[in-house]
């Protein structure tokens with residue numbers, strides 16, 4: 001698949017918490033109960049020799065059972081979610097052409113399921129498409145009043161679900177932002193760094209790739225705070241983070257460890273390249289991040305991730321390298 005398209009899909013699915021993937025056990029329970037409720041229909045259709053209808057409901061039940069089992073094992077990936085949505089939707093459309101009343105009864109539940117299964121924008125698109133198509137089919141086949149009532153009630157269900165899911169997504173997004181990000185600078189926090197480092201460590205161990213850690217400490221920050229006040233210090237921290245974000249690559253990550261200490265994680269970079277990159281940054285920082293007479297300096301320590309080191313050892317190695325860099329800069333009276 002086109003990598004840009006793949007990236008876009010990944011981002012779309014990453015951005016929004018999908019209810020099913022957050023509470024897979026509850027979702028699985030709902031899916032199993034729905035499958036159980038539907039079991040009545042194939043028997044009824046088979047007894048009336050409506051074989052195609054019976055088969056289509058059996059397919060719906062099978063898809064639901066597979067979904068339930070998958071949910072109990074692990075969250076659904078993009079492909080499975082789309083597959084389930086499309087198969088269920090097509091079956092419901094078939095049902096609408098042969099037994100519109102049954103389809104009208106199940107439409108609200110299907111619309112709700114779409115919001116459980118997909119990220120918000122995708123769910124809105126899918127839900128609106130199915131609602132419009134099926135409603136048109138009901139109006140042409142059912143008694144006008146029944147069709148209108150069914151169409152309107154499905155519409156209300158769809159809109160209410162959209163509102164509830166939007167509120168839920170926003171609340172989760174805010175909570176996640178607070179839990180993972182430093183409020184002042186917008187850089188990711190130490191907790192998130194530990195998660196990222198564990199993942200990087202696994203990647204390095206499995207694929208033999210490289211990853212460098214750069215610990216950064218701003219110079220004489222206390223003096224700046226004492227001379228010009230805490231708010232000036234805050235402003236410089238924000239400008240420093242902005243500069244860093246402008247300078248690093250897309251897959252590099254900056255974390256604020258606390259106070260004036262930061263960590264850069266640079267995947268797929270050799271230590272010599274990481275060193276050269278941060279040395280360049282070190283020269284740029286005082287030119288860009290300054291306040292009145294104070295030009296902010298930064299000291300840094302680089303270390304390369306290795307399979308044998310634990311995460312704590314890696315952080316410790318970066319800390320030692322930083323300490324040495326700070327000492328040598330102080331000795332050279334740059335500070």
Ligand SMILES: Nc1nc2c(ncn2[C@@H]2O[C@H](COP(=O)(O)OP(=O)(O)OP(=O)(O)O)[C@@H](O)[C@H]2O)c(=O)[nH]1
Nearest residue numbers: 217218219220221222223225230231233234259260
């Ligand atoms: N403005 C501001 N200051 C902070 C914040 N967090 C910590 N600090 C201050 O940052 C300073 C960091 O102190 P140090 O790292 O010990 O001091 P330093 O002057 O940078 O010393 P060297 O690293 O040896 O150059 C302390 O004075 C903290 O109070 C913050 O969010 N905003």
